[in-house]
Amino acid sequence: MGAQVDPLTPMPDEIGTARTPQFFIAGNAPLQERRPRTLKHGDTFSIFDHNGDALSGPGSLDGIFHRDTRYLSHFSLTIRGERPLLLSSALRDDNALSIFDLANPDLEDAEGNIILQHDRIHVRRTRFLWRDTCFERLSLRNFDDVAHTVPMEIEFGSDFLDLFEVRGARRKRRGKIHPPSVSDSEVILSYTGLDGIKRQTTIRFDAAPKELTQSRATYAVELAAGQTKQIFIEISCGRPPLAMSARRQYFSSLREARRETKLLVRNAASIESSNDIFNEVIRRSVADLYMLVTRTKEGPYPYAGIPWFSTVFGRDALITAAQVLWMDPSIAKGVLKHLAANQATEEDPEADAEPGKILHEVRYGEMAELKEVPFRRYYGSVDSTPLFLMLAGAYFERTNDIQTIHELLPNIRAALDWIQNYGDRDGDGFVEYGRRTTSGLANQGWKDSWDAVFHANGELARGPIALCELQAYVYAAWRAAALIADAMGMGDEALRYGARADELRKNFDEAFYDHELGTYVLALDGDKRPCRVRASNAGHTLLTGIAYPDRAAHVVKTLMERSSFSGWGIRTVATTEARYNPMSYHNGSIWPHDNALIAAGFARYGYRAEAARIFDGIFAAATYIDLRRLPELFCGFPRQRSRGPTFYPVACSPQAWAAVAPLYLMKSCLGISFDPIGNAVSFHQPHLPEFLDSVVIRGMSMPAGKLDVLLRRLGTEVVVQVLDRDGDIRVTTTY
Template sequence: MGQSNTIRILDGNTFVVCEDTGDIEATPSEPTGLFSIDTRFLSTWVLTVNGERLNSLSYDDLQYFESRFFLVPGMATHYVDAKLSIIRERTVGGSFCEQLTILNHDEKPVDLEVRMDAASDFADLFQVKDEILNKKGEIYTEVESDRLRLGYRRGNFRRETIISSSMSARYDSRGFAYTVHLEPNEQWDASIDVQTHAVGPGGRDLRFGLRQHGTERLALQHDLEKWIADAPKVNSEHGRVASTYRRSLIDLAALRFSPLSLGGATLPAAGLPWFMTMFGRDSILTCLQTLPFTPQLSKTTLRILASLQGSRFDDFRDEDPGRILHEMRYGETAAFEEQPHSPYYGSVDATPLFIVLLDEYERWSGDVALVKELEQESRAALRWIDNYADLVGTGYIWYERRNTDTGLENQCWKDSWDSISYSDGTLPPFPRATCEVQGYAYDAKVRAARLAREFWGDPEFADQLEREAAELKERFNRDWWVDDGEYFALALDPDGRQCDILSSNIGHLLWSGIVEPERAEKLAAHLVGPRLFSGWGVRTLAEGEARYNPIGYHNGTIWPFDNSFIAWGLRRYGFAEEAATIANGILDAATYFDGRLPEAFGGYPRELTKFPVEYPTACSPQAWSTGTPLLLLRTMLGLEPHEGHLAVEPRLPVGMGRIEVLDIPGRWGRVDAFARGRLDLNKLAD
């Protein structure tokens, strides 16, 4: 089943992917089903009436946590005069509740056999993703008079799905059924409750307390309304900006994830369907994007990542003291150490980015208490940069996985196997050092110096960090500059040889501030030049490079999040027009996705396709794509904290019209920002 014809309903830790009839018929290779904490709790959920499958007239995606399916019996060739209507209304909030309604439109009574086939393979999400379903425990079914219990046990690891109904049903090992008699124009209703349980040692449900309001629709609706009400209001003459912003806010609400055993606090999960869990890099970058609009996400993200910071040397998990985690999983394969994500620490950028977020959060919020609370974790992160990340001894951050069976080969954000190459297309040996991570390290040291001087009472440490940052900047601008291309190399190999390809990573260097000012203009020209800029956005790899492919995951596609940080970097160095060009392209692309930017889309030239082509297996919604419009708003309006106040310096794309952002929260209380773009004279002439 392709993802294009699936319906997705989610609420933080739980999500459902199903057909447009509401049915679920999963195979080991399809991400369809009811999922929670990296386990598929329902793999079969098929409704029939009198033994006949149903067909979809339409469905409503009411909110991220609910959908409604309008169905009739029979095939498309003969349901025009259908005498029955079936409505399935589904709400997801921890587990899910399905309200089933059947209406008889006939002039005579009908007797119906209504059946729901239900089953679970309890597949680990990694098993679904890798198309390998190899269960080593026992799947069991318990039929009770008032419920059906589906379960899986392997030692202390136990997962259960418990199904019950408001109407009397006959339960069996394959599902449950109702016998229904309907008079003319009569309606029948049943509420079906599906509860999921993750049982750990001692029989305690690991998920207890994660959601404060379960599947109660009204509580979920109130939670969403409060989330939107607390965020700034965006109004715009160009309707795409306001509508895309609202879509982003709603998707951010849907992606709030509560790590187990951490008291129900939430941070952004990475994306649906594969990455509904905590990722260090993804969560931090999403918080940086959304900080002016949803600052509460940053505080909880920093605390949660600090609580799970590396404390020992563990080759299986690529863990070091001070290292910030990459990914946390709760499924069977993690529980039995068949993969290392419990948690896994194999990223080299999350650790410096942790310090960047802490400083940026304080600049916006004035939350000095959190900066003091996380001083030791910040110092540990800085020690990791200096003591454990420099695998070659050249003063840069390098990576090489120690877990060679299941660890990530590339531990930068472009983490696919072929994303780092020389200009001839060959792959460099390990260790590898990518350029943007050196920028993050520079930025982390500069920001940590401010924190040390102003809040930690350690001016000597601040001076040391500033010296180290200046030395890193000088060294980097010498070693990474590609003279004949006038840009920075994507990476270095352990011998110092450059991976001298032109990539989008140079935009992250502008954002970090590591670029010498006299070289920034060359980078800006590349970023909006024809090799990198497609018209919709900046490609991950420039057209003409050996591995360039407009639908290559990291070798030519356009990643919205990537573009948002590039635009921010361009503004930092004064290239407002170039930043606006990128913002305009990405926001144009968003309109073709109904305001929900996917993880990635094709790098084809805009004049060739006329519309952005979605990457085939892109996550949607995805956290840092969802955060992209918010960071672009900040960039276009030039919103920056300055000496305890919010500075506003707008530079909108031509033809954007008026934008207002109201009630921007921060240390200044709440303030408003306004901007107006220049008129598009060409359109006026037309």
């Protein structure tokens, strides 16, 4: 996934050898416990606590980050030195604003007499991000029947730490923090890194403080009975503030931010159901998706997740785009074109790059610039390339956009060449991975933590490693290439690609299916020894169709046994396995996106009731989570009555492919497919989970127009009713 390693565990320098720390994430600041309020726009994101503060200190994740550097590490509001009382904090449903409602605490004079009783002054902090700037409106209202002067302080500071330092990396040397520049209403904080780049944070206040120093703004706000006053604060990362006042800039930028959000979602289908809580989950899913989407010159691109992965990741974006392809094809188009523009064209062992390989990760911080971490432009994921081909084929099937596919054809051919010339390292017909530099990632599938690939006795697998799901993706890549070649009139190539897929399917079944396990083995190690482990990876074989039909029933049965299915979802590793740990990153935890992909595989082979059980578990988990926001992962403990899931302490939230998991689960259960040439939408064996009686989907796009449909339970079946159609679109239902 987006992660480089198990965030809580050091990684081996080489698989199977002694562990040394590598890009780990410190586990001393649990995100869920703090209920942070997170915002993102473009290359900037912010994390503030439920009071609206960013509190610095050891292990703190708070602040404003821009292009992998923390530009603001401390920002706190006090009333005469006391923290205000929290009333509530929330994000708008569309993630446009975070809102914090606070009240004054009791204030005493030197003799201990109360001079201002609590809850007389209401403080509302309203905040949003636009481009590289954080805007805040601070509103104070006096609800007392007498006037008050409110002594208020805002403390601020920046450590300009690289994101990898915030994650826990330690550096021997750092650059130079410069003395702050202070005027009546503005402070400039700056730092020059060892890379020679000067980074600066500008903080503006409107109205001007009574006193402004290099780390504090002090106010004495005079409020008559019933009076409201506002202060506007602007925090810019790098870019000098515009000439207009912070007050005017706040409202101007808010209008632009709302306009962009509306433009982003204008082509997306919407979902509304009979379950109000599920509607909240869906609204948050959609809002999180489009908050994580960043505009690139090639089109919209979903960044992987906050805080650790708010940048371009190949695998994450490809899977996210595939999950929402049915409701918004424009994201897939943006992802394909951006990754094509950044496809490797030459060998670079330090970056794990080879011609035709698709990008894994891009970083812009000081440590990446200095190569203290290898991720400036890094290609160390073995599955991004076949996933790129899979998405290209799926996008073409969904849209019939022949022009875009024609533009991508050189990249498609280069990716296929990589599979043949570099992916299959030993010529056995399977694609393997093995890093080309000791600074790169040791495990390069989506389960990329140090101990994610192992044998039945717990022994770590030695490379090169051929993962089972990777072969499934490669199979789908050949199928996609055949589809595209046929559409382009390249019949011979289409036949050749189809034959490669058939051959791989046969060989995969012989080498990976284990009758005793009742499923596919996790991987083959460098000696071609099977890793006989029951893992969720096997479910991805159903997703792509590489599994023969008579194998599917066994795979579904194994994954739905209590050792794998916890009630919340399918664990990454079954409880029976040697390295099972429900609190681990990849060896027993539950990942929403993994479950959504597996459920799609179940549905592909006709197991929609089982897919609906997974949907029910993931939805039930979301009902217990703050903001109804599904995190990157949660722990794999069994589901118990009247108790929610156990959180993983440093899971990203929001995380793109987790956010859209409910949308993909919906598509799988309803059996939705598209025929853009015939302008038809089909529902094959639609099935609603028990928590839904009806669903309305509006604005499903086709070349001929858009479609609104209602699906509702009628006895044991789900019936489909067309509510509205813009254009000549056919709707078919099969049972």
